[in-house]
Amino acid sequence: MSTRQPMISIRGLTKSYxxxxxxxxxxxxxxxxxxxxxxxxxxxxxxxxxxxxxxLEIPDAGHVTIDGGFLGYDLRQGRLYEVSEKVLxxxxxxxxxxxQSFNLFPHMTVIxxxxxxxxxxxxxxxxxxxxxxxxxxxxxxxxxKANAWPRDLSGGQQQRVxxxxxxxxxxxxxxxxxxxxxxxxxxxxxxxxxxxDLAAHGTTMIVVTHEIEFARDVADQLVxxxxxxxxxxxTPADLLDNPQTSGLQRLLSRAP
Amino acid sequence: MNDRQGxxxxxxxxxxxxxxxxxxxxxxxxxxxxxxxxxxxxxxxGNANFQWDAVAHYLFHPSILRGLAMTLVxxxxxxxxxxxxxxxxxxxxxxxxxxxxxxxxxxVWVFRGVPSLIQLIFWFNLALVVREISLTIPGLGTLFSIDxxxxxxxxxxxxxxxxxxxxxxxxxxxxxxxxxxxxxxxDAARSLGMxxxxxxxRIIAPQSLRFIIPPTGNAAISLLKLTSLVTYVAVxxxxxxxxxxxxxxxxxxxxxxxxxxxxxxxxxxxxIGQGFLEAHYSQFDTRSKGRWSLRRAGADxxxxxxxx
Numbered sequence: 205m206s207t208r209q210p211m212i213s214i215r216g217l218t219k220s221y222x223x224x225x226x227x228x229x230x231x232x233x234x235x236x237x238x239x240x241x242x243x244x245x246x247x248x249x250x251x252x253x254x255x256x257x258x259x260l261e262i263p264d265a266g267h268v269t270i271d272g273g274f275l276g277y278d279l280r281q282g283r284l285y286e287v288s289e290k291v292l293x294x295x296x297x298x299x300x301x302x303x304q305s306f307n308l309f310p311h312m313t314v315i316x317x318x319x320x321x322x323x324x325x326x327x328x329x330x331x332x333x334x335x336x337x338x339x340x341x342x343x344x345x346x347x348x349k350a351n352a353w354p355r356d357l358s359g360g361q362q363q364r365v366x367x368x369x370x371x372x373x374x375x376x377x378x379x380x381x382x383x384x385x386x387x388x389x390x391x392x393x394x395x396x397x398x399x400x401d402l403a404a405h406g407t408t409m410i411v412v413t414h415e416i417e418f419a420r421d422v423a424d425q426l427v428x429x430x431x432x433x434x435x436x437x438x439t440p441a442d443l444l445d446n447p448q449t450s451g452l453q454r455l456l457s458r459a460p
Numbered sequence: 461m462n463d464r465q466g467x468x469x470x471x472x473x474x475x476x477x478x479x480x481x482x483x484x485x486x487x488x489x490x491x492x493x494x495x496x497x498x499x500x501x502x503x504x505x506g507n508a509n510f511q512w513d514a515v516a517h518y519l520f521h522p523s524i525l526r527g528l529a530m531t532l533v534x535x536x537x538x539x540x541x542x543x544x545x546x547x548x549x550x551x552x553x554x555x556x557x558x559x560x561x562x563x564x565x566x567x568v569w570v571f572r573g574v575p576s577l578i579q580l581i582f583w584f585n586l587a588l589v590v591r592e593i594s595l596t597i598p599g600l601g602t603l604f605s606i607d608x609x610x611x612x613x614x615x616x617x618x619x620x621x622x623x624x625x626x627x628x629x630x631x632x633x634x635x636x637x638x639x640x641x642x643x644x645x646x647d648a649a650r651s652l653g654m655x656x657x658x659x660x661x662r663i664i665a666p667q668s669l670r671f672i673i674p675p676t677g678n679a680a681i682s683l684l685k686l687t688s689l690v691t692y693v694a695v696x697x698x699x700x701x702x703x704x705x706x707x708x709x710x711x712x713x714x715x716x717x718x719x720x721x722x723x724x725x726x727x728x729x730x731x732i733g734q735g736f737l738e739a740h741y742s743q744f745d746t747r748s749k750g751r752w753s754l755r756r757a758g759a760d761x762x763x764x765x766x767x768x
Contacts (some may be wrong), residue, residue, distance in 0.1 A: 271656035289655050297653025311666050321652035324662060366648075375654055377709055 209272055211377050211408045212235045212257060216266035219252055219432075227263065227434035228251045234377070234425070237406040241419035241440070244429035245455060250412040253429070254379045257410070259292060270298055271376050297325055302371030304382040308354040308369070314341070314390075315350040318369045324360040325373065332414040333372075340368040344398050360391030364398055377408040384415060416456070420444055428452045514714035518705065527701025528722050534618060534697060535684045541623040542683075543676070546630025553635050564631065571628035579625055579688050584617040584693040618690040622683070629679055637672035638664060670741040677734030681727050683758065698722055 210233040219227040226249045234240045242250050255261040257268050259275045267274065267284070275295045277284035287295075309317050318340060319333035328336070341347045344364035354362055363383055368376060381400065384392040396418050403409060405420045413419060419426055420440045428436040428443060430451045436443050445452045465473045504510060520522055553564035571579070588610040594605035607628040614619075641664050649659035696704075702715040 255647075258651055260650060285732065289657075293655040293658075296651065298738050299651075299653035301647075303644060303648065305644055307642075307644040308647070309645065309663055309667075320662065321649075321654060324658055325653035369652070 210234055211238075211271055212410065213269045214253075214257065214266070215268075217253065217256055217263050218265040219249075219256060219261060219263045222395050226432050227256065228430070229266070230429075230439075232427065232434065234408060234410060237408055239403045239411065239422050239423040239431055240425045241407045241413065241423040242410065242412045242427045242429055243419060243452075243455065245418070245451070249432040250429055251381050251392075254261065254301065254381050254410065254412060257379060258296050258301055260296075260301070270295075275299070290324060294325065297321070297373040297442070298376045300375035300378040300379045302363070302366050302370055302378065303382050304385050306354075306359070306366045306386070308362055308366055310354050312354075314346065314352050314354065314357070317354065317365060318372050321369070321371040322372050336405060337368070337372060341365075342370050343401070344368045358391055359387045360388070360394045361425055363387065363395045367395075367402075368399055378402065380409065380411040380413070382412050384413070384416065385457075416444065428455070465713045477525055509713060510717065511711060511714040514711050515721075518702075518711075518715055518718045521705070521718075523701045523705065524698065524722070527696055527698040528742070529725075530696055531684070531687055531698040532726070534622070534663065534687045534690065534695070538622045538626055538687070539617070539620055539683060542626035542630050545623065545627035547634050548639065549627060549631035550634035550688070550695045553631065559610060566630055568635060569630045571625050571629070572632075574625075576622065576625045576686060577692065579619040580689055580693060581616065583612065583621040586612050586617070613625045614693045614695045614755055617693055618687075618695045622687065622690070624681070626686075632678065633679065634668075635673055636675075637668040640671040670738075672739045673741050674734070677737065680734075681730050684726060684730065685723060 212232070212234040214230055214232040217227050218225075219232040228249075230249075230253060234242070242253070244250055250260060256263045257270075259268075262276065262358065263460060265422075267277075273295070274284060275298070276287060276292050278287055279285075297310075309320065313322060315337055317333060318337040319330065322328040322333040322336065323330060338350065341350055344367055346361060346364055346368070349357060349361060349365070354365070367378075367383075383399070384395050387395065392415070396415065399409070399411065399418070400422055411419070411423075423440045426438065426440040426443045427434055428447075428449070428451070430449075435449045436447065436452055443452065444456065447456055466476045469475045478690040505512070549564045549567055551559040553568075555561060590608050592605055592607050593611060594602055596602045645663050645667065646656075646659050649663040650656070654662070686698055690697050692704060694700070699719055702719045706712045706715045
C-alpha cells in the first residue's frame with residue numbers, strides 16, 4: 205500500500221473568508237481504499253476542507269490532487285492552468301460528496317434523483333441508468349422506495365438515497381460532511397451501517413463526524429482539527445486513548 | 461359528580477357533545493356590513509344615471525370587443541417579452557461578473573423607477589430625440605437606416621415601453637425565485653459533476669418556478685390593467701374604444717361600467733389560471749397536499765364550509 209500514491213493528497217491548503225481564516229495550511233494524505241475520519245469542534249474548518257477537496261470552494265493557496273491529478277487545473281511547465289467549467293465539472297464527479305442536510309432534489313423521485321447525474325453527466329441511457337440505480341438502492345436497502353418522493357422518506361432514508369446518488373457517478377472517493385448530524389438518534393445507525401459496508405468494500409472515504417465510536421471502529425486514520433489546522437493525526441486508538449492536545453481532550457470528554 | 465355523566469359511545473366511553481360558544485359580535489357585524497352592501501347595490505341598480513340599458517347595449521359592441529382583443533394581445537405580447545428579458549436581467553444580476561451585475565441593477569433602477577406613463581410617452585416621441593436609427597460601421601458604410609417615426613408606431617411604442625418597464629419587475633421576481641432555492645441544491649448538483657449551467661437548468665430553475673409563478677400571475681394581472689395607459693398614445697385598446705364612444709355620445713358612466721366589466725372578467729379567468737399553475741408547481745412542496753385535482757378542490761371547499 206505504501207508504495208502506491210495516495211488517492212487524495214492535500215498540501216498547504218489555506219482558505220480565508222474576508223478576515224476569518226478557515227483553513228491555515230492543511231496537509232493530509234488518504235490512501236486508496238482507506239477511511240479517514242475527521243473530528244473537531246464546529247468552525248474548525250472540517251466542512252471547508254471537504255468543499256476544497258472537490259473544488260466547490262477554491263482554496264487561496266495550496267493544492268489537492270485526486271489520484272495524482274488536479275481537479276481544477278492542468279499542470280504544464282510548472283504552472284497550474286485553470287480548466288474550463290465543463291472539464292472541472294466532469295472531474296469533480298470523481299469525488300462524491302454527501303451532505304449533512306442530504307440535499308436530495310425535491311422535485312424528483314428517489315430513482316430520478318439517482319439517475320439524473322449519470323444521464324446528464326455520464327450520458328448514460330435511461331434504461332442503463334435505472335438498472336445501475338436499482339443495484340445501488342439494493343445496496344442501501346431502499347429498493348422498494350424507488351418511486352417515492354424525498355419528502356415522504358425519513359431523514360435516515362433520505363441520507364441513504366443521497367449516498368446511492370453519490371455512488372451512481374462511480375467516484376474514486378467519497379466525502380461525508382457530518383452525514384448523521386441532522387438525524388434523529390434512532391436513525392443514525394442505519395446510515396452508519398451503510399457507511400461501514402462501503403468501508404468494508406474498500407471505498408476510499410473521508411468522513412467528518414461526531415460519531416466517535418464509528419471513527420474508532422471504521423477509521424484507518426483519525427484526524428483532529430481545530431482552528432483550521434490539523435493538530436493530531438494517527439490511528440483511532442492513538443488519538444482516542446491518548447489525546448495529546450487540550451482541544452482533543454476537551455472534545456472527547458464531552459462526547460458520549 | 462353528576463357533571464361527569466354524559467352519553468356513552470359504543471365502547472362504553474363517555475363522549476361529551478361540544479356546544480360552540482356563541483359569536484354575537486361577529487354575527488352583528490356581519491349583519492351590519494351585509495345590510496350596507498345590499499343598500500349600495502340596490503342604490504346603484506336603481507340609479508338611472510348608470511343607464512344600465514346602455515351598459516347592456518355596449519357590452520358586446522363590436523368596437524368594444526375589438527378593443528378587448530387588442531388589450532389581450534398587448535398583454536400577452538408584453539408579458540412574453542418581459543418574461544424573457546426579465547429572466548436575462550435576473551441572471552445578469554446573479555452572475556459572478558460585477559459589470560453584468562451593475563448593468564442589471566441600473567436597468568431595474570431606471571425602468572422600475574420612472575412612471576410607466578412617462579416611459580410610454582417618451583418612446584412614442586422617440587423621433588424628437590433620435591431622428592433616424594442607422595448602423596454605420598467604419599469601412600463598410602451604412603448598413604441600414606430607418607426613420608424613427610416609421611419604426612415607432614403607437615403600437616410599437618406601447619410594446620417597447622411596457623415590456624421594458626415590466627421586465628424590470630419580472631427580473632426582481634425571477635431573482636428572488638432563484639435565490640429561494642437552497643444553496644445546497646446547487647452544491648449537490650455540482651458535486652455530482654453538473655456544470656453551473658446544467659445545475660441551473662435541471663435543478664435550480666424547476667424548483668424556482670414555484671416561487672416565481674405566483675408573483676408573476678400577480679404581475680400579469682397588474683399588466684393587463686396597466687395596458688390601459690396605451691390609450692394615451694392612441695393605441696385602440698379596450699379603454700380607448702370606450703373613450704371614443706363616450707366622447708361622441710356622452711354615455712361616460714355606462715361605458716366605464718362596460719370597461720370595468722371586461723377587465724374584471726379577464727382578471728377572473730387569469731386568477732383561475734394562476735391557481736392551476738400554482739398547484740402544478742407546488743406538487744413537490746411539502747406544504748401542499750399533493751397533486752391538484754377537481755376532487756381535491758371540492759374537498760378543500762367542503763373543509764372550508766365545514767369549518768365555519
